[in-house]
Amino acid sequence: MKKKELKIPRIKDGTVIDHITPGNAIKVLHILGIPHSSSAVVSVAMNVRSKMGKKDIVKVENRELDRHEVDKIALISPKATINIIRDYEVAKKHRVELPDEIIGIVKCSNPTCISNSKEPVKSRFKVISKDPPRIKCYYCEREPEDISERII
Amino acid sequence: MNFQGKDVISIKDFSKKEINYVLNYAKKMMPYAKGEKNTDLLNGKILSTLFFEPSTRTRLSFESAMNRLGGRVIGFADPSGTSQKKGESLADTIRMANAYSDAIVIRHPQEGAARLAAEFADIPVLNAGDGAGHHPTQCLLDLFTILTEKKRIEKNKVVLLGDLKYGRTVHSLAYALAFYGADLIFVSPSILKMPKEVVEECSELSGEPVQTSNLEKAIKEADVLYVTRIQRERFPDAEEYNRVVGLYRIDNELLENAKDDLIIMHPLPRVTEIDPEVDKTKHAVYFKQAFNGVPVRMALLSLVLGEKL
Numbered sequence A: 001m002k003k004k005e006l007k008i009p010r011i012k013d014g015t016v017i018d019h020i021t022p023g024n025a026i027k028v029l030h031i032l033g034i035p036h037s038s039s040a041v042v043s044v045a046m047n048v049r050s051k052m053g054k055k056d057i058v059k060v061e062n063r064e065l066d067r068h069e070v071d072k073i074a075l076i077s078p079k080a081t082i083n084i085i086r087d088y089e090v091a092k093k094h095r096v097e098l099p100d101e102i103i104g105i106v107k108c109s110n111p112t113c114i115s116n117s118k119e120p121v122k123s124r125f126k127v128i129s130k131d132p133p134r135i136k137c138y139y140c141e142r143e144p145e146d147i148s149e150r151i152i
Numbered sequence B: 001m002n003f004q005g006k007d008v009i010s011i012k013d014f015s016k017k018e019i020n021y022v023l024n025y026a027k028k029m030m031p032y033a034k035g036e037k038n039t040d041l042l043n044g045k046i047l048s049t050l051f052f053e054p055s056t057r058t059r060l061s062f063e064s065a066m067n068r069l070g071g072r073v074i075g076f077a078d079p080s081g082t083s084q085k086k087g088e089s090l091a092d093t094i095r096m097a098n099a100y101s102d103a104i105v106i107r108h109p110q111e112g113a114a115r116l117a118a119e120f121a122d123i124p125v126l127n128a129g130d131g132a133g134h135h136p137t138q139c140l141l142d143l144f145t146i147l148t149e150k151k152r153i154e155k156n157k158v159v160l161l162g163d164l165k166y167g168r169t170v171h172s173l174a175y176a177l178a179f180y181g182a183d184l185i186f187v188s189p190s191i192l193k194m195p196k197e198v199v200e201e202c203s204e205l206s207g208e209p210v211q212t213s214n215l216e217k218a219i220k221e222a223d224v225l226y227v228t229r230i231q232r233e234r235f236p237d238a239e240e241y242n243r244v245v246g247l248y249r250i251d252n253e254l255l256e257n258a259k260d261d262l263i264i265m266h267p268l269p270r271v272t273e274i275d276p277e278v279d280k281t282k283h284a285v286y287f288k289q290a291f292n293g294v295p296v297r298m299a300l301l302s303l304v305l306g307e308k309l
Helices: A025-032 A067-075 B016-033 B057-068 B090-100 B113-120 B136-150 B168-180 B196-206 B215-221 B238-247 B276-280 B286-304
Strands: A014-020 A042-050 A053-061 A081-086 A089-095 A101-103 A124-129 A134-137 B046-051 B072-076 B103-108 B125-130 B157-161 B183-187 B210-212 B224-227 B263-265
Touching (some): A014 A025, A025 A053, B016 B136, B016 B168, B016 B286, B046 B057, B046 B090, B057 B072, B057 B286, B090 B103, B103 B113, B113 B125, B125 B136, B136 B286, B157 B168, B157 B215, B168 B183, B168 B196, B263 B286
Parallel strands (some): B103 B125, B157 B183, B183 B210, B224 B263
Antiparallel strands (some): A014 A053, A042 A053, A081 A089, A124 A134
């Protein structure tokens, strides 16, 4: 029998973000500020087949991503898992969990919301449900229907 | 109860205890609001009224409230003469008002403007309407009117009529009435129905509101009829507007079937939805309601500025 081949090679040290909603890997990178925030080697696999259907995977080498930072991706991938890899082994693993507030990541869907004007403020949302993710604008209290469409 | 320094942005920021406190305190303001008694309670205090959108009642009653309490008012009723026209941000305008006064009243066409203003001001900010968002002082004066006319808010059958979809005041009012345990009946043309979120919120608080387009039936059992204006600009064509507007016109004939002690309220301005012949009936309380803006706003200004009667 042919040995199962990995789409992206295993990494020695770093972070693997697994079970990303298919098609959302690029948005995940965007939320994490990669590559701007880091010069680490990053591999992306999209629409990978798994037991639970398709998924995207992101592997960031030689960098352990901060949990609070990564939790924001629950906005668009509530089922994603974060694996911290040390010497090819999973040292820590957890499922992402939305923080109580989302700042500067999502643009309000209400065109007449004050946060969409030229004011010196970042967009700000209160999380009203973690799974499925539902957020409400701190300023106008409008709830965006499709969060992934509103990522800045 | 301490309100000093508190912002008044949305009615949802208030607990029932706090609302009751404000309403009871507003009753104490009545003789001062009418000019029967005088006070210098807010002597030396300055209120900024920043009206980026037109207003008659809200602005005048806030100014009257501040003057009746012995304070002074600065501000503008039209932003065309201000730095906003030169492209100044709201945040910067608020920083200025913060430096020049002790409290800020703001009306702005954009939702969330008052919440943003509160972020940039150390002094209390009172929301006088932010686009299609909140208008908490209107909500408080509506509650005050029901309380003073009907002696209680709870257990009244309240019909909210007209543009329930876009009407700024009716969403907060529906929430507040449900919060108090009033029975709600929403009457509107189907295209101007109360948004689902508001209906759900009210259902959780005081049972599911009745939704109908039949005013004749609803009015028979109503204790309070709250009428709102149907705004012409919401309709793509004039014919449709005229058809809908004609559906809900309150006149004496319609009121023949109403309860004797029914009160009719309206946030004003009205256009054709209430026939002027109704003004003379005992049901009409909308002008009294507009006056009630003064004692309620006096109560709020006094409380947030920390100077109590």
